[in-house]
Amino acid sequence: MDFNHSDDRQMLADTLGRYLAQKYDFETYKRIAVSESGFSRETWGALAELGIIGALFGEEAGGFGGSGFDISVVFEALGRALVVEPFLGTLMAGRLLADRHDLLEQVIAGTSILAFAHFEPQGRYDLTELATTAVRAGDGWVLSGAKAVVPQLEAADHILVSACTDGGLGKSAGLSLFLVPADAAGVTVRGYPMIDGGRGGELLLKDVTLGADALVGPENDAFDGIEATVAAGIVALCAEAVAVMAVLRDATLDYLRTRTQFGVPIGKFQALQHRMATVALEIEQARSAVINAAAALDGDRWHRERAVSAAKFTTGRVGTLTAEEAIQMHGGIGMTWELPLSHYAKRLTMIDHQLGDEDHHLERYVLLGTEAGEA
Amino acid sequence: MDLNFTSEEEAFRAEVRLFLAEQLPARIADKVRTGKRLTKADMVEWHAILNARGWLANHWPVEWGGPGWSVVQRYIFDVETALAHAPRIIPFGVSMLGPVLLEYGSDAQKQHWLPRILDGSDWWCQGYSEPGAGSDLAGLKCAAVRDGDDYVVNGQKTWTTLGQFADMIFCLVRTDPKAKKQEGISFLLIDMKSPGVEVRPIILLDGEHEVNEVFFTDVRVPAANLVGEENKGWTYAKYLLTYERTNIAGVGGSMAAFDWLKHVAGAQKKAGKPLAVDPYFAARLAKLEIDLENMKTTNLRVLASVAHGGAPGAESSMLKIRGTEIRQEITALTRRALGPYAQPFVSEALDEGYNGEPIGPDYAAPVAAEYFNNRKLSIFGGSNEIQREIITKAILRL
Ligand SMILES: Cc1cc2nc3c(=O)[nH]c(=O)nc-3n(C[C@H](O)[C@H](O)[C@H](O)COP(=O)(O)OP(=O)(O)OC[C@H]3O[C@@H](n4cnc5c(N)ncnc54)[C@H](O)[C@@H]3O)c2cc1C
Numbered sequence: 001m002d003f004n005h006s007d008d009r010q011m012l013a014d015t016l017g018r019y020l021a022q023k024y025d026f027e028t029y030k031r032i033a034v035s036e037s038g039f040s041r042e043t044w045g046a047l048a049e050l051g052i053i054g055a056l057f058g059e060e061a062g063g064f065g066g067s068g069f070d071i072s073v074v075f076e077a078l079g080r081a082l083v084v085e086p087f088l089g090t091l092m093a094g095r096l097l098a099d100r101h102d103l104l105e106q107v108i109a110g111t112s113i114l115a116f117a118h119f120e121p122q123g124r125y126d127l128t129e130l131a132t133t134a135v136r137a138g139d140g141w142v143l144s145g146a147k148a149v150v151p152q153l154e155a156a157d158h159i160l161v162s163a164c165t166d167g168g169l170g171k172s173a174g175l176s177l178f179l180v181p182a183d184a185a186g187v188t189v190r191g192y193p194m195i196d197g198g199r200g201g202e203l204l205l206k207d208v209t210l211g212a213d214a215l216v217g218p219e220n221d222a223f224d225g226i227e228a229t230v231a232a233g234i235v236a237l238c239a240e241a242v243a244v245m246a247v248l249r250d251a252t253l254d255y256l257r258t259r260t261q262f263g264v265p266i267g268k269f270q271a272l273q274h275r276m277a278t279v280a281l282e283i284e285q286a287r288s289a290v291i292n293a294a295a296a297l298d299g300d301r302w303h304r305e306r307a308v309s310a311a312k313f314t315t316g317r318v319g320t321l322t323a324e325e326a327i328q329m330h331g332g333i334g335m336t337w338e339l340p341l342s343h344y345a346k347r348l349t350m351i352d353h354q355l356g357d358e359d360h361h362l363e364r365y366v367l368l369g370t371e372a373g374e375a
Numbered sequence: 376m377d378l379n380f381t382s383e384e385e386a387f388r389a390e391v392r393l394f395l396a397e398q399l400p401a402r403i404a405d406k407v408r409t410g411k412r413l414t415k416a417d418m419v420e421w422h423a424i425l426n427a428r429g430w431l432a433n434h435w436p437v438e439w440g441g442p443g444w445s446v447v448q449r450y451i452f453d454v455e456t457a458l459a460h461a462p463r464i465i466p467f468g469v470s471m472l473g474p475v476l477l478e479y480g481s482d483a484q485k486q487h488w489l490p491r492i493l494d495g496s497d498w499w500c501q502g503y504s505e506p507g508a509g510s511d512l513a514g515l516k517c518a519a520v521r522d523g524d525d526y527v528v529n530g531q532k533t534w535t536t537l538g539q540f541a542d543m544i545f546c547l548v549r550t551d552p553k554a555k556k557q558e559g560i561s562f563l564l565i566d567m568k569s570p571g572v573e574v575r576p577i578i579l580l581d582g583e584h585e586v587n588e589v590f591f592t593d594v595r596v597p598a599a600n601l602v603g604e605e606n607k608g609w610t611y612a613k614y615l616l617t618y619e620r621t622n623i624a625g626v627g628g629s630m631a632a633f634d635w636l637k638h639v640a641g642a643q644k645k646a647g648k649p650l651a652v653d654p655y656f657a658a659r660l661a662k663l664e665i666d667l668e669n670m671k672t673t674n675l676r677v678l679a680s681v682a683h684g685g686a687p688g689a690e691s692s693m694l695k696i697r698g699t700e701i702r703q704e705i706t707a708l709t710r711r712a713l714g715p716y717a718q719p720f721v722s723e724a725l726d727e728g729y730n731g732e733p734i735g736p737d738y739a740a741p742v743a744a745e746y747f748n749n750r751k752l753s754i755f756g757g758s759n760e761i762q763r764e765i766i767t768k769a770i771l772r773l
Contacts, residue, residue, distance in 0.1 A: 121735065124645050124714040148735070149715040192734055195581075195720035195743045202734065261511035271760050320707070327750045331509050331758065332534050332586075335579050335751055342580035346747060349710075353717045359655040 003291070005073060012055055012065075013073045019050055020081035026340045029082045029197070033343075038191075038199030039085045039155050047085065048110025056091045061098040062105055068297030071232060072239035072290060079243030082340075082347055084198030086152035088354075092116035092233045093160035096177060096216060096225050103158065103179075115156035116233075117147035117203045118226060125356040127227060128172045132205065134163035141215065143178060143186075143208040151354070153201030154191040156182050161205065165220050172223040177216040184208055196350040197343065224301070231308045234355050235297050238290045241315040244348045245283045248326040251341050252276065255330055272329055279325050282318045289314035306368050309361040316358030319348045378672070380447070388451050395459040398424050402727075404460040408635070410741030412725045413462055415540045419495055421462045426493050432469045439477065439485070440493050446678045449622075457627030458634070465537070468492035468499035472545050475562065475611050479603040488564070502532040502546035502565070502589060503612065509534075510761050512547070513556040513609060517591065519548035519563055521598065521605075526550075526563060528571075528594040534755070538574050538587035541567050551606050562608035564600040565591075579751075581744040582722055616757060623691050623756075624674045624698030626667075632705045633667055636660070639712045639738055650712055659708055666701050673697070689769035692762040699752035699759065710746040717743045 005013065024043065032040045047053065055070050057063025065071075071091065078087060093114035094107055106112035123129035132145025143163055153159070159180045166174035180187060186208035191201040217225055256267030256276060266272055289311040296307035323345035327334035334341055352358060380388070403417050425431040433449055435441030444452070457463075464470070473492055476485055491497045508515040517530025528548060538544065544565050551559030565572070571594035576584045603611055640651035640660060650656050677690045710717050716735030723729050724740040733740060753759040767773045 119715060122644055124643075124650075126646060129646065149718055190732075190734075192719045192721050194718045195747075196718070200719055261509060261514070263511075269760070271763065324750065328753055328759075331754055332504070332751075335754065337578040337580055337582065342747075346580060349747075350718050350743075352711075353713075353715055357711060357714070359653075359659075359711070363655055 005069060009065075009069060009073050012051070012070075013077055015050055016047075016052055016074065016077040017080070019046070020077060020083065024081045024083060026082075026343075029084070029343070033082070033084050033197030034193065037155070038193065038197075039152055041155075043083075044085050044113065045110045048108065053087075053090065053110060054108045056087075057094055057104065057108065058098070061094070062101060062108055066095070068232075068235050068294030071236050071297070072294040075236040075239040076243040079240030079347075080247060082197065082244075082343060084152075086113050086115065086155045088151055088233055088236060089113075089115040089153075089156060091236055092229045093158070095229045095232055096160060097179070100179070100216070112157045113152075113155050115150050115153050115159045116229070117150045117153070117159050118162045118230075119148050119150075121146055121148040121202075123148070125360045127230065128175075128223070130162060130164055130175065132161065132163040133167075134165050134176060134178060137209065140209060140211045141178060143180065143205045143210065145205050147203035147205075149200050150203055151194075151200050152198060153189050153203060154199060158182065159187075159203065160216065161203070162222060162226060174220050175222045175226065176219050177222045177225070178210060178214045179216050180205070180208060180210065180214065184210070194350070196346040227301075227305070230355055231293075231297060231304055234308045234312050235290070235293050237351050237354055238286075238293060238311045238315045241319050241348060241351045242283065242287050242290050244344050244351070245286060245315075245319065245322045248322050248341065248344050248348065249280060249283055251344075252279070252326045252329050259331075266329075275325055276329070279322055282321060286311075286315050286318040302368065302371070306365060309356075309365040309368065312356055313358050313361040313365060316352040316361065319352055320358075323348045378675075380451070384447055384451060387448055388455060391452055391455040392459075394428060394430075395455060395461065398428070399456075399459055399461050400424075403462060406727060407462055408460040409738065410725065410745055411727060414727075415498075415537075418462055418465055419498075422464070422495055425464070426495070431464065431493055432473055434470070435473060435477065435489075439489050446682050450626075450675070450678055453622045454627035454630060457631045460631065463628070465498075467501050467536070467541075467545075468497065471501055471615055472499050472564075475545075475602060475615050478614060479562075479611050483599070484602065497542045498537075498540050500535050500538040500541035500544045500567075500589075502535060502544040504534045505531055506533050510758055512612070513560065515547055515549060515560065517546065517548050518552065519550050519561060519596070521550070522595075524598050525595045526598060526601070528563070528565065528591040528596055530591055532589040532591075533587075534577070535574075535587045535589050536585060538567075538589055539576065539584065543567060544589065545602075547608050547612055550608075554606065557609040559606055560608040560612070561605050562602040562611045563596055564602065565594065565596050569594045569596065571595075579748065581748045583744075583748065585748075624670060624694035625702055626671055626674050626698065629667055629670070629698065629702045629705060632702065632709075633664065635738075636663075636705055636709045636712065639709055639736075639742075642736060642738070643712050643714065656708075656712070659711075663701070663704055663708060666697075666704075670694075670697055670701055689765050692757075692765045692769075695756065696753075696759045696762045696766075702752055703749050706742070706746040706749045709742050713739050713742055720744060 052074055054063040055065035055074055058066030093116040097104055107114055120130055134141045134143045159182055161178050161180050162175055164174055165176040186206045188204040189201050191199050194200050257265055259266050293307045293311035296304045327345055422431055429442050432440055433442055433444050437443045476488055505515050519526040519528045544567055546563050546565055547560050548563050549559050550561040571592040573590040575588045577586045579585055641649045643650040645653045674694055716739045719734040
């Protein structure tokens with residue numbers, strides 16, 4: 001048993017952490033997060049140069065990482081600095097594009113950005129509730145439909161879109177993936193700011209005509225890949241969440257030690273001490289959940305999905321607790337825009353609204369538990 | 376034991392409903408219902424409508440313009456106005472300063488200030504908290520020194536809600552720096568237009584300008600604006616804090632917010648069915664509804680004891696804690712109900728007249744911001760930790 005990262009991975013984490021500490025401080029975050037583009041292409045390029053994007057993909061895809069722990073190490077560092085750049089979409093789409101070497105090369109170099117457009121307006125967090133269709137037209141395909149709340153959609157040069165190809169809507173069978181250039185005719189992107197910084201967008205596809213080569217992976221059989229890439233996305237979000245929790249914990253601890261009322265630091269009040277202790281221990285539980293999920297990411301489906309849902313459930317529950325307690329124990333100052341704390345609290349809260357919330361993953365965990373093949 | 380309202384009380388409820396149907400502007404109710412921003416003009420308009428009916432300061436004595444209602448009538452009014460999506464009454468003049476002046480003000484002060492609260496001549500804000508004095512309010516430092524017929528005020532207040540709109544601020548100031556903390560404090564009324572008063576905005580986590588810092592530099596305040604006796608301000612401040620507020624549990628507001636939550640949960644879909652019938656979400660809704668129903672009765676029990684002459688001391692701490700927790704949970708669940716659509720936040724969508732296409736369902740726009748903003752409920756008005764201290768000491772005697 002060894003809970004330390006390998007030297008290579010630790011070095012990557014250190015490099016990224018150092019870079020962000022120097023170049024992505026809170027003021028930079030605030031500027032980028034509310035800017036018109038909602039991210040910085042310059043920062044993206046610099047992070048690509050450091051090898052951060054390459055770390056998200058395996059060697060077969062031209063990267064040098066791609067395991068659960070590579071992902072978690074990167075996203076922890078990103079979370080600590082509240083990085084809003086389009087890592088999640090690039091991770092999830094890129095993992096499904098392993099055989100598109102030319103494109104992935106550009107992605108890893110930072111010159112091309114990806115989005116993963118799967119979930120739909122009426123589908124909530126459901127992986128199969130899709131109404132977007134792709135029908136054959138001559139050699140190629142015609143896509144129509146809508147995709148919901150895609151993070152950093154406007155930033156993407158290529159959008160990986162899921163669609164029903166055998167007429168059976170709302171099922172895991174009959175799904176296929178298509179690579180859609182962001183500037184293709186019939187593609188409309190409606191961008192907007194997100195409450196936790198950065199931007200998102202609604203994707204509208206109206207008779208988008210694509211060539212035969214737009215199809216990615218097996219026709220009618222994309223579901224397993226989608227589920228697996230969402231699992232990687234969840235590991236990323238959970239790792240980010242745990243990093244944000246740690247920042248909130250440390251900031252709150254610091255405040256409890258320095259803020260005085262009634263002539264003593266407020267950390268002397270037992271009412272706050274015990275609550276802080278609960279937050280601290282729950283964060284450790286969440287960290288363990290992320291380790292479980294990262295370790296399971298490269299294993300068999302059943303174990304992977306259980307661990308991933310367990311982690312998302314745990315970080316959702318502990319995330320709300322941590323965000324709410326951090327604000328409460330700060331009093332009024334915890335509610336201000338000026339303090340980094342409130343931005344971390346918002347980010348943490350919103351992670352629960354991505355790729356399935358606490359309830360969604362608890363239900364999923366229950367269902368997986370009753371599934372055949374448990375042994 | 377009889378949990379029913381009397382027929383007179385039910386008749387009163389009908390009267391309030393009729394009034395709201397006829398007088399509450401649909402434009403304003405619509406903004407409240409859909410979580411849009413209220414302007415100062417909206418709030419002033421609603422105050423004026425209530426005042427014209429004699430219902431604005433509904434807990435004031437009749438001779439000063441109150442309607443002479445019982446606590447139960449006031450409760451019914453609070454609930455009905457909230458359910459009709461009326462704006463809340465801005466408390467600073469009507470519910471905070473008013474009672475202090477009625478109890479401790481001079482006749483001249485009452486005659487001058489009380490009618491001006493009613494007719495909207497003065498918008499008041501509350502100058503209690505300071506950067507170093509939040510929960511430990513008696514630690515305040517903002518100083519007032521007597522100089523001839525004036526006090527000269529130097530120092531800072533903070534978290535001043537809607538101070539950017541205010542004409543006047545009632546302040547706790549230190550008039551005797553040598554006395555024990557609680558004994559050197561006075562209650563002073565300060566004109567916000569006085570030279571030396573500077574208001575700076577504090578932007579909250581939802582991006583809104585709701586609170587302010589207020590700085591005082593050699594501000595001259597007529598000594599006639601001292602309420603009660605010098606150095607007795609702590610007594611008046613405490614009176615204000617423990618002053619019986621039927622609405623401290625915010626039951627009406629929570630009932631309206633819960634109805635809205637049910638509407639949202641009915642409209643949101645999960646696996647093709649309303650989210651409201653999803654077992655996981657339904658369990659959360661049910662727990663919340665049970666808490667709210669319990670709260671209604673706890674609140675009425677306290678009201679009944681007040682109506683029969685009991686003193687609602689520390690009980691109001693219970694109402695404040697549970698009332699705010701329930702309200703926070705309602706907004707948390709509304710946020711949860713939205714799923715991915717809790718994330719987009721178009722601030723302009725909260726302005727009247729915005730006609731951009733909504734992102735996701737049309738009720739989504741204000742929800743997450745409201746959730747974050749409502750974290751304040753357990754912080755201000757005596758934090759829930761301080762309220763628990765009061766319960767431990769005053770009720771449980773630990
Ligand atoms: C949106 C908003 C509007 C406000 N409007 C006004 C206004 O109009 N006028 C005005 O005067 N003030 C206003 N306030 C200020 C409010 O009353 C204070 O924020 C509140 O009293 C808490 O003080 P603080 O923020 O300094 O927190 P602190 O007192 O520093 O408290 C920090 C934390 O320590 C806890 N704590 C403190 N002492 C104890 C203890 N003895 N035991 C256990 N826990 C303890 C608190 O509960 C809190 O969790 C407003 C605040 C907010 C957030």
